[in-house]
Structures are given as structure tokens and as C-alpha cells.
Amino acid sequence: MGTVVEVRGLRKRYGDRTVVDGVDLDVDEGEIVGLLGANGAGKTTTVECLQGLRRADGGSMRVLGLDPTVDGPRLRSLVGSQQQESALPDRLRVGEAIDLFRGPRAAHVDGLLAAFGLTAHRRRAFSALSGGQRQRLFLVLALLNRPHLVVLDELTQGLDPAARRDVWEAIRALRDGGTTVLLVTHYMDEAEALCDRVVVMRDGQVLDSGTPAQLVDRHAPWASVRFTSTADTDWAGLPGVRQVHRDGAAVEVHGDRTMVAHVGAELVRSGRVPSDLAVLMPDLEAALVSLLTPGGSR
């Protein structure tokens, strides 16, 4: 498998403020890699440097074998890009936008419009499109010239849940077609649903990277079980349990993930399986909160 993006020690300053501080990043061919972090973490600046839209102050970058600083225009013709807060002229129609951005390597436009449900909107002005339609148009434009790498920066920001899931399906279809995707997002559920690997940034630095499951294992390995029980079972004595909270009949048991099986087994054994049993498994959001919170797992 080839490496599409290779970044070492990337640094970028705006005035005396360092926004990217020694970032290392690798993206392999055919992967969806998510760049995660709070606003101001340096995610957008990093991907703008990767596309040659901003000049890095230090470090080295190779994207599709090219140096973005030197080969920016050539590189950008090979990269499909959706930028954060980047629109089209209000009165530009969908078909005209495609004509404007179409290059010699353009994909079959009718097929692309059909795939993203925009065929009927070809003559509609950008300002008349819904939020979801606009984002799907941006995806069409990002994919129009059959890019080798797609960079999507906050693509689903402001979309309703149904529209977000439509866009997710489109991104999954991209990966299935072999396209490499670098996804900038601060939605944890989006990263968990889409990304093969995630890279977590804070204050311009990479805090950790790995698959979503690896990050959860490293930074949020704990689970909780909640239920109502009047039995005087010694929950704290079960394997894997770290803490037990009781508030009247309400019981909350914390521990590692194996604890869930032991608590369940004990409830079944006692013959009193509560109807309000709830299991809270850690997810990427819990891992990120732990990772990004001062005094958390880092």
C-alpha cells in the first residue's frame, strides 16, 4: 500500500502565534483518515498547507509524491477539496458550477449528479439549494476530476441528521471505490462511523492517532452498567469492577468492559434481571474528552 500523504514536523505561524507545531501525519492509499480536535486545534491550517494553499514555516510534506510548496497548482489538480466556509456565487447554477470546475480528467457528470441526487437540480441556482444539496454539490465538485486524494473540511457542519447520513454514505462509497479521503471534523460520531484511522490534534500538535477502537482502548477503557436493585449483592467484588454508586435502589457499576459480562451474569444468576438495565459502553467521544481534557488520560 502506498503513502499518499507524508508530513514530518509541519510548522505554521500566523504572526507570533504558532497554529501548527511539529505535526507528523501519514495517510495511506485507500484510507479514510480523520483529523479531529476542537476549533483552533490547527486542523484546517494543516490541510491547507497540504494543498499548497498556505506556505508552511517548517517541516517537510509530500502529497502524491509532490511538494505542495513547489508544485501547488499541479497538486491541486489531483486533489479534490471541500474547504470549510467556502461557498459558490449565489446565482451560479449547478450545471454551470460543474462546467467551471471541470478539468480534462473529469468523471462522467451525469452519473455523478445522479449518484448524489442532483440531476433534477442542474439548472437550480446555488442560493436555491438546501444545505444538504449544497454539501452534496461540494462533494460532486470535489470528485469531479477523479482526484487521487479528497480533502473534506467540516463537510457536514450544519446539516440535519438525515442529510449527514446521506453524505456519510457518499463518503463510504468513495472509500469503496479506492479513493483516499482526509476528513477534517469535530463530530466524533462522524469520525467513528467513517474513519479507518483518526489523528487527534490540540494546540497545533498531534496528541495521539490510531483506529477509533485503539483510541477508545487507550483513553476510555471503562464501561458502566445502571439498573435498579434492592438486593444486597456485593457488586464491588465482581471481577473488573472499579466503583459502585448506590442511590437508594439505583445502582451504577463502573469498571472495565469485561465487568459488563460479570454484572449481567450475576443479575441472571439471581433471577432478578431489572427492566431498566442500561449499559454505557465507551465511544470515541469519551476517548476524545478524556484525551483533550487537562488531567485526562494524558
Added chain:
Amino acid sequence: MTTVLAAPPAAAAQTRTAATVIARLVRTELRLVLREPLVLAFVFAFPVVTALVIAGSFAAEDAPDFGGFEPSQWYVSSYLAVVIAAIGLVMVPVHVAAYRERGVLRRFAAAGFPRWSFAVASLVVGVVLTIVGSAVLLAFAAPVYGLPPIQDPLWMFAGVVVGALAFTSIGLLIGSLVPNARAAQGIGLLAFFPAFLLGGGGPPPAVMSAGMRRAADFVPLTHVTESIRDPWLGAGTGAGHLALVLAVLAVSALGWWRAVRL
């Protein structure tokens, strides 16, 4: 061990040429202008209405106040510069600032369009709109006042084209420096009306105070007007004025070229 992928070798031959990008931008921008009623009104209707009113108001004035020319001829030949100013000071700054504000220029850059391609396309659009706006103006003025014969077409045409390039370039500079489209509109209108009144669209210099005449000499539109009107009416080639307009073009173009936000 990993392999760093190389760019596909055929890619260089398959990238869009700059000429293709500019041609598409020009076509797109012209389409969009036709869908902007406010721009159409200001660029095409305002010069016609004000030319007819002002020329009619001064029609009975003495010819010496107009350099020995008929007042109506003097105004008809002057008002092409008003079209140029409306494009350069009102339309272009707002357009460029709005594109910057909405991230349209970033989108162009991310698509691989050369950094300067939008500016070059805007200059072409500025010249095309100037020619169309001038034709509209003359079409309305001709039946009312008649058209004075063009004494020196080459110099007159050079005055129109260089004036259009210079003012579009000023518009690009304003649009690339202001924080947003609203500020561009305010600054553009603030620049337009004094330029319009002092630079050829208002009263003739002979009826202005000495101070106003002196101020008018520092208004770039005055020199655009003279570089068109002088060769048109046979008052000289207007070469000196054209040289000043070329200097304005060079300075403003250097300004937007260096403006990082365009």
C-alpha cells in the same frame, strides 16, 4: 516499508491551461453579471439617465465653458468614463470582497486555478462591460443629442480600454483590501460620486471654483475622461492623460498582485 506514491505522469499534460480557466471564468462572470439587477442598473442605466439629464441641463450654456465644443457633444464623449467608474468603483469592489468573504476565491485556488486568473478574468470582464455599457449609453444619447464624429479613433479606443483596465484594477485593489462586501460598497460609493462629479460627469470645469478644478486634477477619472474625450472631439491625442491612467493601472495592479487576500 511504505511506498510514497508519485503523481500520475500524465497529470501534467491533463491539467487545465490558464487560458481555459480564464475563458471559463470570463464566461461565468458575464453570466452572473446579467443576473444582478442592481449591477445592471448602476452600470448600464445610471450613466444613461445622468448623461441625458446633465447634458440637457447644460445644453443652453456657452460653448466656451466646454472648451469650444457643443455641451451635448462634450457630455456624450465624457460619459463613457462614467460607465468605467461605475464598473471599477461600484461593481468590482463589492464583487471581489463578496467572493473573498464567502470563500469563493479560496475554492478557485483549491481547484487549481492560478492565483492571478480571477483578476485577469475580472479585467477582461471590465473591458467587455465597458464596451457594452458604452454602446448602450450611445444608443440612448444618439437620438437625443446626436453623436459627435470620432476624430482620432485609435487614441480614443486606447483611452476607453486603458481606462477600463485601470478602474477595474482599482476595484480589484479595493475589493482585496477591505474586510467585507459592505465595506467595499461603502468605500466604492464614497469614491464614485466625487469622481463622477469632478471627473467629467458633473458641471464643466469652467464653472467650478479654482479649488474644485485643482481637486479634479487629482481624480484619476478626470484623466480617463480626457484621454477619451480629447481624441474623440479632436482636442489632441490625450497622450499625457493616457500616460497618467497607465500609471494608475500599474500602481493598482501591483497593489492587488501583492495583496495576499485576493
